[in-house]
Amino acid sequence: MNPISNLENHFSFESVDNLEKRKEALNDAIDTVQAYVKLDHSVAVLSDLADNKSYIFADNFGSFFEMNISGYVIIDSIWEEDIYQRIHPDDLFQRHLLELEFFNFLKNLPPEERLNYNTKCNIRARNSRKEYQYVSHRSFYLKNSSEGGLWLAVCVYNYLFEKLGTSNGIDGKIVNTKTGESFYVSTYINCINLLTSREKEILVLISQGIISKEIAAKLNISINTVNRHRQNIREKLNVTNSIEAVRTAEALHLL
Template sequence: MEIIEKLNNKLLDQSSRKCKLDIEEYKQRALMYAEMEGAISVLSDMQSDKSYVYKPKTAWELGLNMQENPSEINSIWEEEIIKKIHPDDRLKKYIHELRFYELMDSMDAEIRADYSVLSKIRMEDKNNEYRFVKHRMFYIYSPDNGKLRFALCLYQIAMDQTLPSVSDFMIINMAKGEVIVKDKLNYQNILSKRELEILKYVGEGYASKEIAGFLSISINTVSRHRQNILEKLKVKNSVQAFKDSFY
């Protein structure tokens, strides 16, 4: 999947100067979130390309495997959780994480800790029905090499399940209590039927040649639609994030 490759290139630490932050300390912090908030807590280590998943009863409600708790994954991607996210929301989540990374990368190191991602996404539960889940993400940077070391993701079943079926994606300044970036990203309102079809295939990781075959159109037509998608979905100061997502 193209967008995963782009994220891996940006997120995984390639620095020769290793971060000395204590992984055990941050694993304890992740465990505390799971125990205190009832949130599935995922600590991803960019230096070792591993994740540690802590599962409270929320995980059982979402139909996740509770046999290994906590579980250790040889990837920064919590695939068991990600595959339960609605396909549309999964693509938006990846795009938003790229935008968050770009924003953090442009900031001075001393203020990065003030920011986090707050999203509401749809996830399949144990009954194979979609429910709204509150997703939060925090970045922890290394004081040794200035690189992103940890990402902490929290998944918590939302209290309010009555909202319209549109997912919220926000970047917030926690210190000021301000929303910095807010996107509904409701593609249904701004893309044509054909563009929605192509976006769906892009989100599933298909290349333009494959999409052209599926839809019986030329590669040039697919490329034109993909460019139109980028132009229609652009937001201030984050066009490059969308380009990184699709190319």
């Protein structure tokens, strides 16, 4: 699994409903997304964060990804890896940062307001000719649980119909679809407090190539404490190793 697209650690703390209640809401969501994709001619991925499954729907835009889907297909993951492999690595990393900021932005809102927002960005993806082409990517949460936990997530891919601007990167922004308000995500203010001062201190030392044993001696703490901090850092930044942790923290301006 591509580590930069891994938000599972955050999702695991979300409160979800019992299976019977989820089943009815999930069936409604499947019908909604299927109808939308048919209208929009797009590709959509509906991810069930409680059951770690995704439902992939494709209309005309499916030919871009060389998809041949009738109705929808189910995968045992909340990450559409076959699509991710087609996205330019730099853009996939930036999309990860945008989604991390979006998640933390939503957690600061009342549950009833969260479903009014989505992300929008332009990413490079390989088409059927194996050439990179800019496509539109949007993401949003379709359902909260009855306890307010984020539960059903949707990603929508389609052709980019608007003209590209002059900004660099993926041109990521968060949009309130109810009011029309939007703002570009160039600073990650909702991620600013992700790491404690001690975790930042340890991550700086890691970036300098200092191993856990030496960090423990330098900070006068046990190696078990250092390793626990390292694990917490990886979980908070949704990465699987220290190199990615340093890269993500630097991109989020945490160091």
